[in-house]
Amino acid sequence: MEPVDTDVTGQADHDGEASSDTPPAAGSAEAPTLAELLLAVEELWPESLAETWDEVGLVAGHPSAPVTKVMFAVDPTLEVIEEAVEWGAELLITHHPLLLKGVTSVAATSAKGRAVHRLIESGTALLTVHTNGDSAVGGVSDVLADALGLQDVAPLTVAANGLPEEGIGRVGDLAEAMSLGDFAARVFGILPSVAGGVRVSGDKDGLVRRIAVCGGAGDSLFNEVRASNADVYVTADLRHHPASEAREAALNGRPYLVDVSHFASEWLWLPAAAAALGNVLSDQGHDVEILVSTTNSDPWDFILTPG
Numbered sequence: 001m002e003p004v005d006t007d008v009t010g011q012a013d014h015d016g017e018a019s020s021d022t023p024p025a026a027g028s029a030e031a032p033t034l035a036e037l038l039l040a041v042e043e044l045w046p047e048s049l050a051e052t053w054d055e056v057g058l059v060a061g062h063p064s065a066p067v068t069k070v071m072f073a074v075d076p077t078l079e080v081i082e083e084a085v086e087w088g089a090e091l092l093i094t095h096h097p098l099l100l101k102g103v104t105s106v107a108a109t110s111a112k113g114r115a116v117h118r119l120i121e122s123g124t125a126l127l128t129v130h131t132n133g134d135s136a137v138g139g140v141s142d143v144l145a146d147a148l149g150l151q152d153v154a155p156l157t158v159a160a161n162g163l164p165e166e167g168i169g170r171v172g173d174l175a176e177a178m179s180l181g182d183f184a185a186r187v188f189g190i191l192p193s194v195a196g197g198v199r200v201s202g203d204k205d206g207l208v209r210r211i212a213v214c215g216g217a218g219d220s221l222f223n224e225v226r227a228s229n230a231d232v233y234v235t236a237d238l239r240h241h242p243a244s245e246a247r248e249a250a251l252n253g254r255p256y257l258v259d260v261s262h263f264a265s266e267w268l269w270l271p272a273a274a275a276a277l278g279n280v281l282s283d284q285g286h287d288v289e290i291l292v293s294t295t296n297s298d299p300w301d302f303i304l305t306p307g
Contacts, residue, residue: 029287034125035063037070037091037288040280041127044273048161049135051168055097056132060116061125067091070277072270073293074263076126078115080295085122087291092119093273095140095266097128133269134168135159138276140215140269141170144234147190147268149174150211156224169214169221169235171228177209180232180256187234191264195300199238201247202256208232212255215265222246230255236262263298 032040038058050056059076071089073080076098084092098115106116119126134140135155145153151174155167174183181204188198208231214221218235219242225233231254233246238259246257270292278290 029285031066031068031288032281032284032286033063034058034061034065034067034091036284036286037067037281038063038127040277040284040286041093041129043280044276045129045132045136045139046162047132049132049159049166051131054131055100056128056130059098059126059128060119061091061127065090065123065125067125067288069289069291070274071291071293072274073295073297074266074270075297076115076128077295077297078111078118080293080297081115081118081124083293083295085118085124089124089291091125091127093127093129093277095128095130095133095269097130098126129273131168133273134215135162135166137163137165138272139166140266141168141213143269143272144213144215144265145170145172145211148186148211148213148234150213151175156212156214156221156228169212169218169224171210171212171225171230174209174211177207180204180206180208183208183211183232184258187258187260190268191260192267192296194261194264194296194298195303196261196298197303199259200257201243201259202232202253206231206253206256208256215269216262219243219246222249225255226251232256232258234258234260234265236260236265261298261300263296 047056067090069089070091071084073094075096076094106113108114108117150172153170153172156169156171157167159166180202184198184200210230212225212228212230212233214235217237219238233255243257274290274292281288
């Protein structure tokens with residue numbers, strides 16, 4: 001995984017002076033406060049798009065604190081937090097929540113407690129952009145669909161509080177049909193390298209064109225995938241029973257299944273998210289460095305396979 005470093009500065013107008021309706025010239029832009037940065041994040045990934053069970057938004061941090069460096073990562077692990085602290089980030093934006101389930105203590109006797117203490121003691125704010133980042137235009141599944149070359153993309157399930165093009169999962173078409181084996185190789189080629197690789201269920205030589213995708217765990221969307229008439233479904237964390245039942249319910253073997261790493265499927269969004277936030281901040285005249293974490297937080301280290 002290559003780091004993405006975005007230095008966001010304002011642009012001067014053609015006569016070299018910043019006009020009243022243009023951002024300040026490079027070098028004169030100011031760092032936003034955390035509160036101002038949260039408004040930029042809300043513009044891209046509104047909290048109203050989050051699923052009802054989800055916990056998104058600010059986890060730690062003082063709204064009045066200035067932010068000059070932002071790091072994006074998939075997981076708020078201790079290793080990722082240390083990477084952000086060492087780089088000097090005042091804000092860490094992660095896709096996955098640190099505190100999705102309720103806790104009664106954040107004492108430093110647990111991993112989550114140590115994470116909270118490290119964030120606060122280092123002055124590093126933590127912000128979660130989870131299912132709102134999945135659902136939004138340009139979100140996790142949009143980036144995955146784009147990387148696979150899908151056209152005429154639409155949500156698998158439309159967001160309750162969003163636009164028609166917002167929602168969980170995406171479905172679209174390849175420019176030309178290709179074999180399942182070749183398509184699986186394309187999936188493998190676009191994802192970060194992780195131990196688990198890519199698992200495939202279906203006829204290797206079967207032709208596929210209509211593709212459904214869901215970054216992260218998507219085995220709750222099989223009904224929507226079947227309704228979309230997808231030839232293949234790309235998602236992560238496919239468990240034995242849902243995958244087996246999907247195969248049993250398949251019509252002519254379809255949809256085929258392509259099971260990928262949860263981390264890898266969502267990591268693709270990070271560079272796009274960093275660039276999108278950088279553009280918004282630049283338009284607002286703010287000077288912020290944005291970096292994508294290089295920490296591989298996939299939980300698996302190696303895999304054994306037959307042969």
